[in-house]
Amino acid sequence: MALQTDDRYKMVEKTMKKLGYERSALIETLHTAQESFGYLEIDALKMIAKRLRLPYSKVYGVATFYHFFRLKPKGKHTVVVCTGTACYIKGANEIAQELENKFGIHVGETSSDALVSLLSARCVGSCSLAPVVIYDNHVSGKLSSQEALKKAEEMLV
Amino acid sequence: MIESMQDLQEIRQKKLCSQGECEGEVRVCIGSSCASIGSVELEKELRARVKEKGLETKCRVKGVGCNGLCSEAIMVATYDKVQQKEDIYTNLQANDVEKILAFIEGQSSLKEHFYDTSLPFFAKQIKVVLENAGVIDPNDIDDYIAHRGYEALFDILEHKESREVIEEIKQSALRGRGGGGYPTGLKWESVAKVESDVKYIVCNGDEGDPGAFMDRAVMEADPHKVLEGMIIAGFACGATQGYIYVRAEYPIAVEKLTKAIKQARKYGILGKNIADSGFSFDIDIRLGGGAFVCGEATALVASIEGGRGNPRQKPPHLSDHGLFSEPTVLNNVETLANIAPIMRNGAEWFNSIGIESSTGTKVFALTGHIQNTGLVEVPMGMSLRELVYEIGGGASDNKKIKAIQTGGPSGGCIPDAMLDVSVDYDSLKKIGSIMGSGGLIVMDESSNMVEVARFFMDFCRSESCGKCVPCRVGTTELTDLLDKFIAKKATQSDYTLLRQMCEVVKESSLCGLGQTAPNPVLSTIKYFEKEYLEGIADD
Numbered sequence: 001m002a003l004q005t006d007d008r009y010k011m012v013e014k015t016m017k018k019l020g021y022e023r024s025a026l027i028e029t030l031h032t033a034q035e036s037f038g039y040l041e042i043d044a045l046k047m048i049a050k051r052l053r054l055p056y057s058k059v060y061g062v063a064t065f066y067h068f069f070r071l072k073p074k075g076k077h078t079v080v081v082c083t084g085t086a087c088y089i090k091g092a093n094e095i096a097q098e099l100e101n102k103f104g105i106h107v108g109e110t111s112s113d114a115l116v117s118l119l120s121a122r123c124v125g126s127c128s129l130a131p132v133v134i135y136d137n138h139v140s141g142k143l144s145s146q147e148a149l150k151k152a153e154e155m156l157v
Numbered sequence: 158m159i160e161s162m163q164d165l166q167e168i169r170q171k172k173l174c175s176q177g178e179c180e181g182e183v184r185v186c187i188g189s190s191c192a193s194i195g196s197v198e199l200e201k202e203l204r205a206r207v208k209e210k211g212l213e214t215k216c217r218v219k220g221v222g223c224n225g226l227c228s229e230a231i232m233v234a235t236y237d238k239v240q241q242k243e244d245i246y247t248n249l250q251a252n253d254v255e256k257i258l259a260f261i262e263g264q265s266s267l268k269e270h271f272y273d274t275s276l277p278f279f280a281k282q283i284k285v286v287l288e289n290a291g292v293i294d295p296n297d298i299d300d301y302i303a304h305r306g307y308e309a310l311f312d313i314l315e316h317k318e319s320r321e322v323i324e325e326i327k328q329s330a331l332r333g334r335g336g337g338g339y340p341t342g343l344k345w346e347s348v349a350k351v352e353s354d355v356k357y358i359v360c361n362g363d364e365g366d367p368g369a370f371m372d373r374a375v376m377e378a379d380p381h382k383v384l385e386g387m388i389i390a391g392f393a394c395g396a397t398q399g400y401i402y403v404r405a406e407y408p409i410a411v412e413k414l415t416k417a418i419k420q421a422r423k424y425g426i427l428g429k430n431i432a433d434s435g436f437s438f439d440i441d442i443r444l445g446g447g448a449f450v451c452g453e454a455t456a457l458v459a460s461i462e463g464g465r466g467n468p469r470q471k472p473p474h475l476s477d478h479g480l481f482s483e484p485t486v487l488n489n490v491e492t493l494a495n496i497a498p499i500m501r502n503g504a505e506w507f508n509s510i511g512i513e514s515s516t517g518t519k520v521f522a523l524t525g526h527i528q529n530t531g532l533v534e535v536p537m538g539m540s541l542r543e544l545v546y547e548i549g550g551g552a553s554d555n556k557k558i559k560a561i562q563t564g565g566p567s568g569g570c571i572p573d574a575m576l577d578v579s580v581d582y583d584s585l586k587k588i589g590s591i592m593g594s595g596g597l598i599v600m601d602e603s604s605n606m607v608e609v610a611r612f613f614m615d616f617c618r619s620e621s622c623g624k625c626v627p628c629r630v631g632t633t634e635l636t637d638l639l640d641k642f643i644a645k646k647a648t649q650s651d652y653t654l655l656r657q658m659c660e661v662v663k664e665s666s667l668c669g670l671g672q673t674a675p676n677p678v679l680s681t682i683k684y685f686e687k688e689y690l691e692g693i694a695d696d
Contacts, residue, residue: 028444066445122447127370129190
């Protein structure tokens with residue numbers, strides 16, 4: 001593996017070093033890894049396990065426990081539908097449904113051409129704007145299904 | 158470096174004087190709602206234009222945290238220093254820079270955007286936790302100090318002993334704002350009593366309840382207040398290290414807290430031997446990974462230790478056996494934000510707000526089918542009706558309110574007819590809901606209560622850590638049962654089973670998540686039984 005020369009690994013190494021290679025550094029390290037790679041590669045998880053002297057099963061167990069961590073790469077664009085209570089009350093389910101139909105994928109999946117990932121969030125804390133969809137890190141609120149679709153099209157242009 | 162109260166006051170005066178050169182301030186809200194429609198750009202552009210026009214001596218432009226009335230974003234407040242008067246303007250757009258500029262120059266009024274603060278939304282609020290939200294620049298420690306920040310801490314370091322601090326907090330009768338309502342003073346006392354070289358203060362900023370964003374607003378608008386509360390807690394309990402556990406989904410909160418910690422370290426407010434008092438304390442941030450169960454104390458601790466957020470049996474409690482097996486205080490963001498005001502103004506002042514069994518204020522996030530969505534802080538003991546109808550302005554779109562939900566997935570639904578209940582820990586519990594962390598979701602007639610109950614049950618099902626059977630299996634079975642009611646295919650025995658299983662999950666689950674998961678079902682059965690009966694097929 002030519003991994004150790006990869007800059008992205010250097011970032012991960014830096015976090016582990018800062019936290020003294022303690023086993024408790026695992027989650028912080030996973031955050032850094034996801035930030036650098038965009039998702040948690042299996043090779044990265046294995047490297048982290050080795051460096052922190054943890055069984056790989058534990059690292060994998062933690063990475064899959066938390067919603068925030070992704071084990072698959074994201075598409076070029078991301079659409080995140082908030083499914084918190086306020087958004088649910090204001091029709092987030094219909095919006096998710098419409099977007100699923102539009103992209104032909106389910107929430108949590110990436111289109112086969114890797115163009116779009118459709119994701120859901122538990123709550124992004126923008127409840128007063130409900131229902132909320134986040135297009136490529138830009139929050140859009142008070143959306144109708146139609147507007148949500150329109151914004152998705154604008155994003156892809 | 159700040160080494161004494163005198164140093165602190167000098168910084169305060171200096172800041173106030175440099176502000177004094179200006180006649181006023183323009184405070185642009187850069188909270189999440191306003192920011193999503195361009196308030197950050199508006200603030201930046203406005204500041205640049207004010208500089209360009211040489212108006213800096215007349216007016217200081219700054220970005221501030223959430224002002225509360227999120228439904229009327231973008232909000233801009235003007236502060237007249239001479240008259241000490243704040244005016245609020247709402248519904249501004251990102252491109253209204255020239256409009257605001259003309260107002261600063263006195264060439265026009267912003268009449269059509271003026272919001273009358275004598276209206277109930279603002280007039281009925283009492284701000285303790287949010288006293289600085291919408292007022293100070295969260296990126297600037299000096300601005301916090303100018304608004305009497307860290308005064309409580311330095312007063313304690315110079316004049317008080319740790320037991321006096323605990324006594325004051327006990328006197329204030331402050332109860333945990335995360336929802337549990339355990340007296341904060343007692344929690345601190347039990348940790349202070351334990352003999353140990355290492356103790357921890359942990360701040361729970363995980364805010365996993367979907368539909369709640371109070372803690373987010375506090376961390377984003379006034380991060381130093383959380384730090385000050387933690388340092389005081391550390392002093393009172395004899396701890397030297399604190400951790401703030403924040404959701405990774407709140408990147409702005411993480412950014413503000415990180416900056417605040419850096420500034421506090423630079424001033425010597427965090428670190429070794431603070432203000433030469435012999436007391437050392439430092440704070441680090443740990444990111445959560447989006448797991449609702451981590452709101453449970455032992456699960457949160459397991460997560461900071463780098464593992465899966467699995468809760469464990471209690472006792473031992475965190476006060477004996479907490480983070481890294483050491484005595485630990487775990488407080489919610491809002492609880493800690495109450496500490497500095499209490500120490501500054503005294504327990505008696507705090508007791509004068511709210512009611513005897515629940516003192517002080519509570520911050521609520523008003524959302525759902527309500528006119529004024531946003532963040533409000535009200536004295537305990539106010540009726541829910543006043544909160545929803547007067548402050549919240551009632552239902553949106555001229556509809557009728559059917560129920561409100563408090564406490565998120567652990568709470569319950571309260572029908573409109575019972576809204577005269579007082580907002581305090583005990584009254585809400587009595588009617589089958591809980592205070593919770595402060596999410597308050599209003600539902601109008603279009604909401605089907607069985608579907609709402611299913612929404613929460615499905616949430617608990619997916620958030621269950623899977624460690625104990627009643628919660629792991631029970632929430633799944635309950636979700637399936639509720640589906641039958643929604644499809645109108647349930648039987649009478651399904652209805653019996655639904656109620657029995659709720660009791661089993663409630664009584665036999667290991668931690669709070671499972672124990673409270675049936676609450677949304679039980680409370681909707683209690684108040685909206687008709688909708689369940691309609692789900693039972695005739696034959």
